[in-house]
Amino acid sequence: xxxxxxxxxxxxxxxxxxxxxxxxxxxxxxxxxxxxxxxxxxxxxxxxxxxxxxxxxxxxxxxxxxxxxxxxxxxxxxxxxxxxxxxxxxxxxxxxxxxxxxxxxxxxxxxxxx
Amino acid sequence: xxxxxxxxxxxxxxxxxxxxxxxxxxxxxxxxxxxxxxxxxxxxxxxxxxxxxxxxxxxxxxxxxxxxxxxxxxxxxxxxxxxxxxxxxxxxxxxxxxxxxxxxxxxxxx
Numbered sequence: 394x395x396x397x398x399x400x401x402x403x404x405x406x407x408x409x410x411x412x413x414x415x416x417x418x419x420x421x422x423x424x425x426x427x428x429x430x431x432x433x434x435x436x437x438x439x440x441x442x443x444x445x446x447x448x449x450x451x452x453x454x455x456x457x458x459x460x461x462x463x464x465x466x467x468x469x470x471x472x473x474x475x476x477x478x479x480x481x482x483x484x485x486x487x488x489x490x491x492x493x494x495x496x497x498x499x500x501x502x503x504x505x506x507x
Numbered sequence: 508x509x510x511x512x513x514x515x516x517x518x519x520x521x522x523x524x525x526x527x528x529x530x531x532x533x534x535x536x537x538x539x540x541x542x543x544x545x546x547x548x549x550x551x552x553x554x555x556x557x558x559x560x561x562x563x564x565x566x567x568x569x570x571x572x573x574x575x576x577x578x579x580x581x582x583x584x585x586x587x588x589x590x591x592x593x594x595x596x597x598x599x600x601x602x603x604x605x606x607x608x609x610x611x612x613x614x615x616x617x
Contacts, residue, residue: 437550437608497549499548499549
């Protein structure tokens, strides 16, 4: 069965500094991986997805993630944090079945200070 | 831009009561899902729905839960007899190539 592990429950950065949110995955097959963001009192928004086309995936709002099979990782990065990036971030793997249920990590809360 | 909508945004109910959570998926999507997120916990899959039937369900989705697509636009989750532990945020999603989530319904069972 597929699973993801988010290594940090909270990450604090200063505005303008880089962001790194870590995720490791476990999958018997070549996985489809996603990052979703949840702002307070909002729904889940897709940031980016990996589906084996390219290992470096670019998403919205300047985020990107790199798929590293040798490390079973899919870390999310951004060169320069903005106050509006403060939110909960979920690393997600899609099941291999045709109906593609999503399996979520426990989430990382990103705090951005001025 | 099309989006998934959910109503109500917040529902308070008494233990043992039935609740129906409503979702309007994106119009050309064919796959529909419900997830829930208990406060402080991760998002959990409940059920997927395709071609007017359940395609997959989790262990959480027991006999007190049911889903329905009563017409061409709505997708509902019914909880027949709510328990305190059903208190959670419930998210609906629909899919073409990826899943798009609604804003959620916060269910509070007292």
